[in-house]
Amino acid sequence: xxxxxxxxxxxxxxxxxxxxxxxxxxxxxxxxxxxxxxxxxxxxxxxxxxxxxxxxxxxxxxxxxxxxxxxxxxxxxxxxxxxxxxxxxxxxxxxxxxxxxxxxxxxxxxxxxxxxxxxxxxxxxxxxxxxxxxxxxxxxxxxxxxxxxxxxxxxxxxxxxxxxxxxxxxxxxxxxxxxxxxxxxxxxxxxxxxxxxxxxxxxxxxxxxxxxxxxxxxxxxxxxxxxxxxxxxxxxxxxxxxxxxxxxxxxxxxxxxxxxxxxxxxxxxxxxxxxxxxxxxxxxxxxxxxxxxxxxxxxxxxxxxxxxxxxxxxxxxxxxxxxxxxxxxxxxxxxxxxxxxxxxxxxxxxxxxxxxx
Ligand code: V47
Numbered sequence: 001x002x003x004x005x006x007x008x009x010x011x012x013x014x015x016x017x018x019x020x021x022x023x024x025x026x027x028x029x030x031x032x033x034x035x036x037x038x039x040x041x042x043x044x045x046x047x048x049x050x051x052x053x054x055x056x057x058x059x060x061x062x063x064x065x066x067x068x069x070x071x072x073x074x075x076x077x078x079x080x081x082x083x084x085x086x087x088x089x090x091x092x093x094x095x096x097x098x099x100x101x102x103x104x105x106x107x108x109x110x111x112x113x114x115x116x117x118x119x120x121x122x123x124x125x126x127x128x129x130x131x132x133x134x135x136x137x138x139x140x141x142x143x144x145x146x147x148x149x150x151x152x153x154x155x156x157x158x159x160x161x162x163x164x165x166x167x168x169x170x171x172x173x174x175x176x177x178x179x180x181x182x183x184x185x186x187x188x189x190x191x192x193x194x195x196x197x198x199x200x201x202x203x204x205x206x207x208x209x210x211x212x213x214x215x216x217x218x219x220x221x222x223x224x225x226x227x228x229x230x231x232x233x234x235x236x237x238x239x240x241x242x243x244x245x246x247x248x249x250x251x252x253x254x255x256x257x258x259x260x261x262x263x264x265x266x267x268x269x270x271x272x273x274x275x276x277x278x279x280x281x282x283x284x285x286x287x288x289x290x291x292x293x294x295x296x297x298x299x300x301x302x303x304x305x306x307x308x309x310x311x312x313x314x315x316x317x318x319x320x321x322x323x324x325x326x327x328x329x330x331x332x333x334x335x336x337x338x339x340x341x342x343x344x345x346x347x348x349x350x351x352x353x354x355x356x357x
Pocket of ligand 1: 070
């Protein structure tokens with residue numbers, strides 16, 4: 001009991017916690033943990049909850065890599081392969097911008113049939129046609145794939161992205177950093193140290209990115225804490241991460257056999273702990289596509305200050321069972337945040353406030 005009291009005191013004094021203390025946070029009851037995370041959240045953002053008007057575009061599902069948790073990749077359980085042409089991507093972008101999207105979140109599978117120019121050419125054309133839109137594109141996993149497939153160095157891929165007009169990097173491909181779990185989940189894909197190296201290099205170019213963590217499958221609580229602390233270490237060096245996004249594992253149509261799924265309580269604890277541990281990453285995003293919108297709304301009381309966005313269409317998590325295929329209407333989104341007692345704030349991709357509702 002004394003140990004728990006000491007831990008609570010330490011959090012209230014805003015002292016940094018280590019691996020062991022991070023794990024011990026899970027032993028606090030949900031309400032105490034929520035209160036601690038909420039105190040930090042209020043200190044930073046009061047009752048504001050951020051979101052943006054964005055469109056997810058997933059231009060191909062053909063993938064050379066095999067991740068057991070993935071239901072989106074066409075080379076596994078999904079027989080419906082597709083690869084969009086630049087014209088198709090541009091048409092989606094045009095429609096999205098006309099509907100008010102300020103950010104295009106573009107993430108692809110690792111398609112061995114497409115060259116570097118298929119990726120970069122699409123960004124360049126979007127940039128030319130829609131100079132105002134924020135292009136958030138290319139996970140570290142995709143960058144590593146282009147490096148492996150086409151012999152480019154990470155620097156060369158990152159410079160090509162800059163030249164093509166990419167503004168920021170999404171946080172995908174991080175999964176779980178623990179090497180053993182990672183090898184079982186997605187052997188052959190970008191390693192943990194490579195994922196961190198790529199983000200470091202992007203930050204060194206003065207650019208920002210996000211970081212995800214896929215949880216609720218075969219990982220332990222200790223693995224989650226380890227994942228967060230590796231991100232905290234890099235953030236100490238570069239300061240380039242905007243948001244941490246815990247992605248709740250979706251179980252349909254894939255090859256990962258999971259016996260026990262996290263309870264709502266475990267998911268909320270994980271949001272709260274990330275808020276407490278990641279004292280140097282400004283935003284904690286409850287990505288409603290994987291947490292469900294109801295839990296994302298509650299997560300606002302457990303440290304989360306961001307709900308991603310309206311999404312419009314999404315193919316990766318929805319392939320694995322999430323209810324995000326058609327996105328969310330702006331009015332509904334705003335009303336739900338308000339009804340939950342928070343102030344919806346539309347932001348741009350780098351968290352400048354655009355409109356307070
Ligand atoms: O890295 C794949 C995940 C990620 C499943 O940066 C799954 O703002 C749950 O990176 N269950 C891609 N998740 C999505 C992503 C993202 C999403 C929202 C916002 C941002 C951001 C980034 O999707 C992959 C992988 O971890 N994923 N399969 C699944 N079955």
